[in-house]
Amino acid sequence: MIIKTNISIIGAGLMGHGLAQVFAFAGHRVKVYDAHQIALDSLHDRIVVNLKSLGQDVNSSANIEVFSSLEDAVKDADFVFEAAPEKLEIKRAIFADLVKHAPKNAVLASNTSAMPITGIGENLPTNDRILGTHWWNPPFLVPLVEVVSPHFTDQVNVEKMMSLLSSVGKSPVHIKKDVVGFVGNRLQMALWREAIAIVEDGIADAETVDTVVKQSFGRRLAVLGPLENADLIGTDLTLDIHNTILKDLSRATEPSKYLKMLVADGRLGMKSGEGFKSWSKDQAQRLRNTLFDHLKNFK
Numbered sequence: 001m002i003i004k005t006n007i008s009i010i011g012a013g014l015m016g017h018g019l020a021q022v023f024a025f026a027g028h029r030v031k032v033y034d035a036h037q038i039a040l041d042s043l044h045d046r047i048v049v050n051l052k053s054l055g056q057d058v059n060s061s062a063n064i065e066v067f068s069s070l071e072d073a074v075k076d077a078d079f080v081f082e083a084a085p086e087k088l089e090i091k092r093a094i095f096a097d098l099v100k101h102a103p104k105n106a107v108l109a110s111n112t113s114a115m116p117i118t119g120i121g122e123n124l125p126t127n128d129r130i131l132g133t134h135w136w137n138p139p140f141l142v143p144l145v146e147v148v149s150p151h152f153t154d155q156v157n158v159e160k161m162m163s164l165l166s167s168v169g170k171s172p173v174h175i176k177k178d179v180v181g182f183v184g185n186r187l188q189m190a191l192w193r194e195a196i197a198i199v200e201d202g203i204a205d206a207e208t209v210d211t212v213v214k215q216s217f218g219r220r221l222a223v224l225g226p227l228e229n230a231d232l233i234g235t236d237l238t239l240d241i242h243n244t245i246l247k248d249l250s251r252a253t254e255p256s257k258y259l260k261m262l263v264a265d266g267r268l269g270m271k272s273g274e275g276f277k278s279w280s281k282d283q284a285q286r287l288r289n290t291l292f293d294h295l296k297n298f299k
């Protein structure tokens, strides 16, 4: 039997609505605040569409209430998840309000994609309850949540958060150092940096790079992590490969010129119809549908 907990979500956008859905579907009481009424007005409809496409009970959205006051949304919270824009000053202002208005024992989490939590919670009172929970999009289909604890977080609150997340079917992992990008985005961006460098250097075009990933190690990644893979082939062979290859890989510490040029040209990807590749509306929608079905049917 589920023990109902009061969950508050700050920000009803792409991630916030998904988080609300996960907790509401698990039977918790969910309160959502957003600075823009339009995001609150559309919240239930967006969640009902998701629940329908997953074949889940749409009535669970009745566990969600929306609020145009942060104070009202968090005053009886056990856990608060902030999913506001990725801007440090916005997040710091929100956390300054949260430590004032949420109950003293509420655990307060930021869903920042990459910012160290130290910068968000430093010098705030009672910051032993502030931590990071980095969810992945869509939060109702991707199981991982990286729970990040800066030096000021009390381990008890990390454990409370890990058990809450496990209880709603997520796969939380504890990231012990509060580093930029945590673990998932550090790994992902190392791959993207090399992928872009390969295109920029004319080694292969974007289509070829994506085909290489999807048709080879991409197929194995869900069941074979990189370190398992290194053990599978042997650390000795891994060392030999590294001796040959590492010196040739991109070590850029700035975004690539090619990427900056795409952005400056307005080639912003699917939203503008062109990025690394060209996208018609249909092609973009087909890929989104393929991704959704893949994640939904993933065993």
Ligand SMILES: NC(=O)c1ccc[n+]([C@@H]2O[C@H](COP(=O)([O-])OP(=O)(O)OC[C@H]3O[C@@H](n4cnc5c(N)ncnc54)[C@H](O)[C@@H]3O)[C@@H](O)[C@H]2O)c1
Binding pocket: 010, 011, 012, 013, 014, 015, 016, 033, 034, 035, 036, 039, 082, 083, 084, 085, 086, 087, 090, 094, 111, 112, 113, 114, 134, 135, 136, 137
């Ligand atoms: N989009 C992703 O794939 C993804 C994945 C993991 C983490 N994140 C992180 O999650 C956070 C939210 O991202 P998103 O994609 O949901 O953004 P989003 O733009 O879809 O949603 C942000 C919401 O915050 C609201 N908002 C703006 N200012 C606010 C304020 N002061 N107080 C409360 N609400 C406010 C906006 O009205 C909007 O509804 C960001 O930190 C982002 O980096 C995003």
